Amino acid sequence: MEVTHAADPGLPKQPLPPTILQDSQPLEDTSVATTTSYGSDSGGIPQLSSASFGAMMDSNPPSALTDTLSSFSSGHSSFLGGSNNNNNSLSTFSSSTSTSASRRSSMQFVKPVEVRETLDASVTENADGYRQLKQYILKGEIGKGAFGKVHLAVDENTDVGYAVKEFSKSKLRKKDKANLFKLGPRGRGRGRRGPEAPTPNASESSPLDLIRGEIAILKKLHHPNIVKLYEVLDVAQDDSMYMVFEWCEKGVLMPVSLTETYESVFSDEESRDVFQQMILGIEYLHEHDIIHRDIKPDNLLRSGDGTVKIVDFGVSEMFNKKGDDLTKKSAGSPAFMAPELCRHDHGEVSGRATDVWSMGITLYCLRYGRLPYVSESILEMQRVIREQDFVIPDEEKDPRFRELISRLLEKDPIKRITIEQLRSDPWVTNNDRDPLITKEENTENVVTEVTEEDLRGAIQRINSLATVLKAITRFKRGMKSPTSRSGSGPGLTGSASHEATEMERMQDAEEDGANSIAQNFVSTDETQGESTSLDDAIMNLSLKPVETTEQPSQEAAAEVSNVSLDAKPVSELESTPGPAPTVESANESDEPEGYQVCDMETGLCYWVPSSKARSSPSRSRTSTTSTIAAAAEQNEVGSESTPAPAIEIVSAEAPAAATPEVNHSRTESGSASPSRSLTPVPRLVGKLSRDRFAMFEKTA
Ligand SMILES: Nc1ncnc2c1ncn2[C@@H]1O[C@H](COP(=O)(O)OP(=O)(O)OP(=O)(O)O)[C@@H](O)[C@H]1O
Numbered sequence: 001m002e003v004t005h006a007a008d009p010g011l012p013k014q015p016l017p018p019t020i021l022q023d024s025q026p027l028e029d030t031s032v033a034t035t036t037s038y039g040s041d042s043g044g045i046p047q048l049s050s051a052s053f054g055a056m057m058d059s060n061p062p063s064a065l066t067d068t069l070s071s072f073s074s075g076h077s078s079f080l081g082g083s084n085n086n087n088n089s090l091s092t093f094s095s096s097t098s099t100s101a102s103r104r105s106s107m108q109f110v111k112p113v114e115v116r117e118t119l120d121a122s123v124t125e126n127a128d129g130y131r132q133l134k135q136y137i138l139k140g141e142i143g144k145g146a147f148g149k150v151h152l153a154v155d156e157n158t159d160v161g162y163a164v165k166e167f168s169k170s171k172l173r174k175k176d177k178a179n180l181f182k183l184g185p186r187g188r189g190r191g192r193r194g195p196e197a198p199t200p201n202a203s204e205s206s207p208l209d210l211i212r213g214e215i216a217i218l219k220k221l222h223h224p225n226i227v228k229l230y231e232v233l234d235v236a237q238d239d240s241m242y243m244v245f246e247w248c249e250k251g252v253l254m255p256v257s258l259t260e261t262y263e264s265v266f267s268d269e270e271s272r273d274v275f276q277q278m279i280l281g282i283e284y285l286h287e288h289d290i291i292h293r294d295i296k297p298d299n300l301l302r303s304g305d306g307t308v309k310i311v312d313f314g315v316s317e318m319f320n321k322k323g324d325d326l327t328k329k330s331a332g333s334p335a336f337m338a339p340e341l342c343r344h345d346h347g348e349v350s351g352r353a354t355d356v357w358s359m360g361i362t363l364y365c366l367r368y369g370r371l372p373y374v375s376e377s378i379l380e381m382q383r384v385i386r387e388q389d390f391v392i393p394d395e396e397k398d399p400r401f402r403e404l405i406s407r408l409l410e411k412d413p414i415k416r417i418t419i420e421q422l423r424s425d426p427w428v429t430n431n432d433r434d435p436l437i438t439k440e441e442n443t444e445n446v447v448t449e450v451t452e453e454d455l456r457g458a459i460q461r462i463n464s465l466a467t468v469l470k471a472i473t474r475f476k477r478g479m480k481s482p483t484s485r486s487g488s489g490p491g492l493t494g495s496a497s498h499e500a501t502e503m504e505r506m507q508d509a510e511e512d513g514a515n516s517i518a519q520n521f522v523s524t525d526e527t528q529g530e531s532t533s534l535d536d537a538i539m540n541l542s543l544k545p546v547e548t549t550e551q552p553s554q555e556a557a558a559e560v561s562n563v564s565l566d567a568k569p570v571s572e573l574e575s576t577p578g579p580a581p582t583v584e585s586a587n588e589s590d591e592p593e594g595y596q597v598c599d600m601e602t603g604l605c606y607w608v609p610s611s612k613a614r615s616s617p618s619r620s621r622t623s624t625t626s627t628i629a630a631a632a633e634q635n636e637v638g639s640e641s642t643p644a645p646a647i648e649i650v651s652a653e654a655p656a657a658a659t660p661e662v663n664h665s666r667t668e669s670g671s672a673s674p675s676r677s678l679t680p681v682p683r684l685v686g687k688l689s690r691d692r693f694a695m696f697e698k699t700a
Pocket residue numbers: 050082083084086088142143144145146147148149150163165227245246247248249251252298301311312314
């Protein structure tokens with residue numbers, strides 16, 4: 001059996017080392033493990049070190065370094081914030097490590113991947129004695145986090161390797177309660193939300209809510225230097241929840257010890273390469289108003305080709321207001337904490353600047369193999385960070401590096417170097433010999449052509465209207481001229497921020513009815529007083545358990561999509577009087593008057609009129625959005641047992657008296673309907689989103 005790791009879907013699969021490939025033995029058979037280590041609470045079960053697997057893939061594994069690092073595996077102290085006890089090797093960059101040039105070209109392969117959510121998973125034991133979670137066969141432990149183990153898993157259908165992070169729900173709940181006490185409702189859950197975030201409704205919570213913030217953050221991110229999340233699963237019967245991540249087979253870049261110094265550290269070139277990748281990953285995060293807050297070498301993993309992946313968004317914070325990054329919360333690992341956070345009564349601080357500080361400590365560690373600030377107690381550590389200057393070893397001969405470190409570890413956050421300034425730093429760019437890709441290239445979500453295979457490929461389940469918004473956005477960008485997409489237009493110049501890009505998109509949204517969905521989406525607070533942004537919507541919509549009845553009640557449908565009862569479920573829509581124009585009829589005119597939004601999973605298509613066709617500004621915009629959401633979700637509920645009916649939503653904002661609010665046609669299983677001819681593919685115009693919901697312009 002050939003096992004591969006889940007790199008970007010666009011990249012070729014890479015085989016796992018033969019030792020794992022051949023083996024289908026249960027964990028207890030220690031011959032499976034290429035290296036065995038016994039962590040403090042491993043219970044004697046051999047742990048497979050992902051770094052060891054990675055090292056085996058190197059043509060020239062750095063055995064000396066492996067030896068050196070064995071002294072670092074004895075556990076991290078709380079100063080470092082880490083709790084893993086795996087024996088990850090610090091391997092030098094091997095010949096397989098990608099260069100920044102090849103990385104640049106691989107940026108185009110990053111494809112958005114939808115995160116699947118499974119609420120009723122179960123763990124069974126397979127014929128070979130391995131634990132199996134859905135299609136994932138848990139092969140062995142590759143790490144230990146604060147809330148549980150990290151397993152190497154293999155998808156039995158595709159032989160792709162994944163890192164499956166197990167969480168103990170009881171531990172998470174305990175932590176959640178503590179956060180509630182310390183930080184209030186907004187500090188709850190892994191992956192916190194900025195000050196604008198609404199309070200989660202505890203009474204509606206599902207176990208996945210405990211990690212909902214982290215999921216919501218990871219869902220948004222599609223970048224080569226950010227670890228990909230593929231699926232989250234809750235096992236109702238026991239204490240475990242799982243997150244399925246891209247497997248970073250070379251493991252942790254460098255575990256750091258409070259007391260030790262590495263004998264071998266990253267060379268100038270290697271440190272630059274890692275740091276450049278960190279800059280790109282963090283820039284991307286910051287442009288999406290996400291602050292990581294726990295940047296440290298332990299949270300930088302490497303994939304098989306050496307690409308650096310930022311992991312662990314458990315204490316990250318997502319801000320709803322564009323550009324806002326002020327936080328009062330302290331988080332992260334004390335040794336990496338910025339001085340402005342190192343006082344218990346600190347006021348609001350810039351999250352971006354604190355991430356930059358942590359990048360500085362990380363770079364120092366990479367280069368010199370030790371921390372710049374060390375102390376024996378947390379309070380003392382905080383004092384040292386606030387008051388003392390770091391020391392750069394005398395051997396450091398590169399004045400550019402000295403200058404960079406002092407700008408990164410500048411105690412005043414206002415004076416500290418910014419990500420933007422890092423882009424042109426002489427050490428970072430090696431005096432322009434190794435420049436970074438542009439900010440635009442780095443922060444743009446990649447829009448790619450969709451293949452037939454993609455169209456057929458099932459995205460299992462998406463319970464979020466965010467998908468609709470993303471589809472719309474990508475569709476719009478796909479439809480734009482190359483000039484505007486490349487960012488040479490107003491607001492999209494080299495220094496253009498993501499904020500400007502988003503604003504432009506939103507302005508575009510005014511221009512056609514398709515994007516009215518997007519507008520509705522962000523304006524739901526007008527009518528519901530609840531959701532204020534896409535992020536909120538993700539929070540509110542994406543993790544709800546879906547009823548499994550074929551015909552859910554009106555209340556259930558609204559619950560599923562978390563919309564007001566104003567949103568009509570399909571059953572009610574069916575009896576709505578009025579004409580039910582098909583897309584064919586809508587397409588008869590010469591000019592497009594709207595768009596189809598097609599659900600690629602179920603085959604349902606919705607018709608969204610253009611702004612020209614909309615006539616009643618007084619109608620609640622939420623209604624349209626909500627109705628589509630409810631209808632989509634409702635169909636999803638029924639889709640397992642009955643073939644998908646065809647639904648069109650037309651003239652959704654026309655006055656109710658003259659034209660029904662929502663007209664639709666629906667065909668029961670097996671019966672012929674003109675709407676069945678709404679097969680999306682032939683109608684595709686321009687580029688198409690990979691997501692479940694795709695936009696189609698009418699064809700001439
Ligand atoms: N995607 C991955 N690929 C390979 N190994 C991983 C992956 N994610 C985690 N690991 C391994 O598991 C270890 C623990 O990771 P994890 O993120 O759970 O630890 P943590 O920093 O304590 O986080 P948390 O506080 O969120 O539990 C890592 O140090 C790493 O060795």
